[in-house]
Amino acid sequence: AHAPRPQAWFDGALCDIDALQAGLTTHAMHYGSGVFEGIRAYATADGAAVFRLPEHMERMRQGAALLGMAFDPAVATEAVLATLRANRHRDAYIRPLAWFGEGGFGLDVEGHTEHLMVATTATQVHLNGARARLGISTWRRNPADSLPPLKLCGAYINSILAKRESKARGFDEALFTDADGFVVECTGANVFLVKSGRVTSVTHRDALPGITRDTLIALTGAEARAVTIAELRDADEVFACGTAAEVAPVHAVEDRRYGDNPVTRELAALYARVVRGESETQRGWLTAV
Numbered sequence: 496a497h498a499p500r501p502q503a504w505f506d507g508a509l510c511d512i513d514a515l516q517a518g519l520t521t522h523a524m525h526y527g528s529g530v531f532e533g534i535r536a537y538a539t540a541d542g543a544a545v546f547r548l549p550e551h552m553e554r555m556r557q558g559a560a561l562l563g564m565a566f567d568p569a570v571a572t573e574a575v576l577a578t579l580r581a582n583r584h585r586d587a588y589i590r591p592l593a594w595f596g597e598g599g600f601g602l603d604v605e606g607h608t609e610h611l612m613v614a615t616t617a618t619q620v621h622l623n624g625a626r627a628r629l630g631i632s633t634w635r636r637n638p639a640d641s642l643p644p645l646k647l648c649g650a651y652i653n654s655i656l657a658k659r660e661s662k663a664r665g666f667d668e669a670l671f672t673d674a675d676g677f678v679v680e681c682t683g684a685n686v687f688l689v690k691s692g693r694v695t696s697v698t699h700r701d702a703l704p705g706i707t708r709d710t711l712i713a714l715t716g717a718e719a720r721a722v723t724i725a726e727l728r729d730a731d732e733v734f735a736c737g738t739a740a741e742v743a744p745v746h747a748v749e750d751r752r753y754g755d756n757p758v759t760r761e762l763a764a765l766y767a768r769v770v771r772g773e774s775e776t777q778r779g780w781l782t783a784v
């Protein structure tokens with residue numbers, strides 16, 4: 496059988512992704528007035544399944560509510576599953592986006608059309624991939640009392656600035672710290688450290704409450720608390736985690752190099768088993784496609 500022409504879900508129907516367009520007065524394009532998710536599906540013994548879909552939908556609902564957008568998690572859930580089926584994906588990255596469309600150039604969202612799309616792309620299986628080198632960002636993370644840590648489109652300019660700066664300095668990724676020297680998160684991933692075999696999850700009010708972070712805390716019983724950059728430098732291992740990044744060992748933070756990351760590698764392998772439904776007790780986190 497031929498691979499299907501890539502389909503996307505747009506406002507209630509599946510169509511060829513190449514046939515879809517958005518207009519030039521799209522409010523979200525001018526002002527970032529949208530909310531998105533990054534979700535993954537994995538091949539399991541019983542076919543493709545989406546990992547922690549309700550939790551991703553709930554976070555998206557919160558962002559949509561903040562923007563005053565009508566958003567129905569049940570509709571978005573069906574859209575995700577329909578798109579995965581249409582594209583016959585097994586291991587896939589899933590991108591739902593809800594946004595304000597055409598209308599006037601004013602800031603008011605009222606009077607603008609509202610849209611929902613879902614696109615999916617096949618993902619490669621990569622376990623224990625390249626270890627990232629993090630540069631400490633001179634940009635601060637969006638403070639939560641200015642912009643809540645949700646997946647609001649415009650908020651990601653902050654991540655883009657930090658990522659550009661770190662890349663220009665020869666690093667792979669940026670690490671945000673606050674003005675008091677506390678670790679916040681990376682541009683699209685949360686941060687953990689390992690010291691003397693104990694796993695600690697970085698907590699910060701400006702950081703996105705990551706679903707992968709929550710998963711790893713549940714799996715390891717890691718303590719979640721505030722961590723200074725000094726404590727991070729003193730750690731035996733550091734790793735980043737996110738839906739796309741999964742469990743990603745950190746090779747260095749600025750000039751501080753870490754060792755072989757054995758605990759991180761073990762956790763990455765455990766995470767890989769859980770998302771593929773190989774762990775009986777965590778099957779409830781999977782939604783069959």
Ligand code: PMP
Binds near residue numbers: 682684703707736739
């Ligand atoms: N922080 C930021 C800023 C992110 O964009 C992401 C990716 N969604 C994460 C952390 C990790 O969150 P999750 O584990 O839910 O993907």
